[in-house]
Amino acid sequence: MHKKIYLFLVTVLIARAAAAQTVDIHFNGSVFFDNREYKESLIRSRTYSGTRLALDVGLNLDSANRFVFGANGLHEFGAKPYFLKVNPVAYFEHNGKNWLFNAGMFPREGLLTDYPRALLNDTLRYFRPNVEGLYAQYHVGNFKQAVWIDWTSRQTDTEREQFLFGFSGKYQPFKKGPLYVADYFFLLHDAGPAIPIPDDHIRDNGAIQLKLGANFSHRTFLDSLNIEAGGMMSFERERNVSGFKKPAGFVANAFLSYKRFALYDEFYKGDGHAVAYGDAYYQYKTYNRLDIIYTPFLYKGLTGQFILSFHQTPFSSGSNQEAFRLSFDLGRKRIAKFKE
Secondary structure, X not given: OHHHHHHHHHHHHXXXXXXXXXXXXXXXXXXXXEEEEOOOOOOOOEEEEXXXXXXXXXEEOOOOEEEEEEEEEEEEOOOOOOOOEEEEEEEEEEEOOOEEEEEEEEEOOOOOOOOOOOOOOOOHHHHOOEEEXXXXXXXXXXXXXXXXXXXXXXXXXXXXXXXXXXXXXXXXXXXXOOEEEEEEEEEEEEEOOOOOOOOOOXXXXXXXXXXXXXXXXXXXXXXXXXXXXXXEEEEEEEOOOOOOEOOEEEEEEEEEEEOOEEEEXXXXXXXXXXXXXXXXXXXXXXXXXXXXXXXXXXXOOEEEEEEEEEEEEOOEEEEEEEEEEEEEEEEEEEEEEOOO
């Protein structure tokens, strides 16, 4: 059924191309190797590695509106057959003066990838590259706010109904000042399959962070210097069983870079959390992560980074992580122009 719907959408979009002003093609991808050596018994050590390639065609109706369709494929190194998982891309995009709106199956990159890892972990970039739903962002001057919904599972007799709902934003009160306020929120709605499971209940799970930040980039000899601090609260309940559990704590992070080197440190102190899509390290009451980043490859449309990470909790100070990530984006290239 899904394949028939996708083929129908592609057919409609191709037919619409005759009335479009331009048609472009977009190719991008990434290579990743992420080795995680964790000493904590509650968190599993493992290695993620693979290649992800994405190709799509855009049918531009005008300067602000277009349809896009294509595919995004993942090959994990050593896996057979190749490209075991391919995600279709098919969405409408409006990108105007103050509004960005996406509807359909569209890339996560650049929209939700700025979320703190405590809420949405970084493996989503490897294994869930698309959002399936809606995204709307309003931006004007030094203010922007986005709201989105992402379906992760459709209800069947055996499959659960699950979707994520969230919002995020940033406000800079003084146009030329370094201070800003940032907010991040998401909630997972997890309902059962159509055939009820005994003693199963609807579950709600999510988290929020509110932070005050200061961006001193290019105000010192450093290329970038950004500091944030604020609060985090998570929410979890089983309906008709318990009320919301609301653990909370303090979060802070700092990023600085000079030429091809950078440091990123994030710190947490407070209650332990059980955020479904968040980094598992935030189940601990005290946690610190330090990333040492070196970028040897930095060209137009291509970035390659080595990242050495150190994780510290009350139960271990020897957990580490070594990662190499290469991303490339050739941009959108016009392949046809039609007369109206």
